[in-house]
Amino acid sequence: MFLAVNVYSALDIVKDGKSDWRIIVAPQPLPVTLRAAEDLQLYIKKSTGALLPVEKTGIVTGGNNIVVGDCEAARKAGINVTELKPEGFVIKTDDGNLYIAGKDTKGDANSDHWRNAPQSGTWNGVSAFLEKYLDIRWFFPGESGEYVPERKNLTLNDINISDYPKMEYRRMAYIWWDGMSPARIAEVKAWERRNKNGWSTVWSGSHTWRENFRGEDYFKAHPEWFAEVNGQRLAYNGEYGLQMCTTNPQGLDKFAEIIIKTAPSPGYEGCMFSLSPNDSGNFCECKAAGRWMWKNCRAANLS
Ligand SMILES: [Zn+2]
Structure with missing residues (x-):
């Protein structure tokens, strides 16, 4: 009898435009963590055509899961987000699953105000993943400004990446204003996050x-x-x-x-x-x- 042994563990997340993977978040994820998971779902779909469901269980049984953000499964895989730098993140494969988890804080996921916007390490990790493994770029706000190459397959080898923003204050002020449509404002704010704009510290810039x-x-x-x-x-x-x-x-x-x-x-x-x-x-x-x-x-x- 002959047993084939994988020398490395390739993960076939999408094959021929189809996937039986799912995205796992905590049962009660922080708003900005859930938003990151939804962005991952959106762009895997745009790129490959496969729609991965987002499930709020926080645990995994077996493989074929992308775990997004802090939860029981992430901690079991050795990811302790409290040890990360502000807005830092980890992307790693472990035991047939992919983990993308970062340091997030509570608050309105749509806020980009330096006084109360949540820190979004997980979203930074999701964006880094989409850039690196799906070659996606966000040049301008809105669909016309993004580059999403279409592909049928998403296959990963082992990954173990950890990173964090080196600049604590990465804000582009006044790039939207109240006169714009709510839909356009939402596009601009999402564009900021996808490009890892953020506020790892509070800085008073008032008069x-x-x-x-x-x-x-x-x-x-x-x-x-x-x-x-x-x-x-x-x-x-x-x-x-x-x-x-x-x-x-x-x-x-x-x-x-x-x-x-x-x-x-x-x-x-x-x-x-x-x-x-x-x-x-x-x-x-x-x-x-x-x-x-x-x-x-x-x-x-x-x-
Ligand atoms: Zn004077």
Whole structure:
């Protein structure tokens, strides 16, 4: 009698456009983890024509499963997502199954706001997998911007990949706006995720002068800390708040003192801190600030 032994374990996920594989997620997956599994399902279908069902069991019996995200099966296969870097992921084959699991956090899967968007390590892993093994690319938002070569087969040899984003803050700001259709906004947000945009850290990029150097607190005693406009220190600048005079040494010292005190507060730990001016113009025209520049900007209606 002769026994054939596989020297490596090839996984035939799709053969001739057909598949008996399924996608496994935890019984109650995080929204962003489920979204990653759905994207994997979508693009395997687009590429090969095979629709793999998504099942919320979190366990595997035997082979032919793509396990997506943290769950009992992933942990049994030795994947501990808590040990991964923020938004990092693992792609590996084990015992006839494929695992794609990353570090995710709770929150709305459709949010791309740096303050509350979930971290999406699993989705990063799914995108990396689709790029590497199905040669898919997302050049522009929407179907017309994606490249999905058609193929009949998806066969894998052993895989063991681990990676994470080297840049903690990977956001493309203002690439959608409320005037766009909801469908288009959804396409843009998905495009961001597929290209591994993300927010491994919270970074405050707000107009911090308005919040941390308030005219209400300091103007009366120190008008010289605030913007001079048309020869006068401006006492009021509408809802936007007063602009600073950025050349007054005592004012700058005060601002530095406030920032040093504010920076360690909840939400700002270990983060960069924005020194951004307020919206609206009315910047300082005092001699030291470069009166000529602002005057001419205003003359050209650019202020
Ligand atoms: Zn000034």
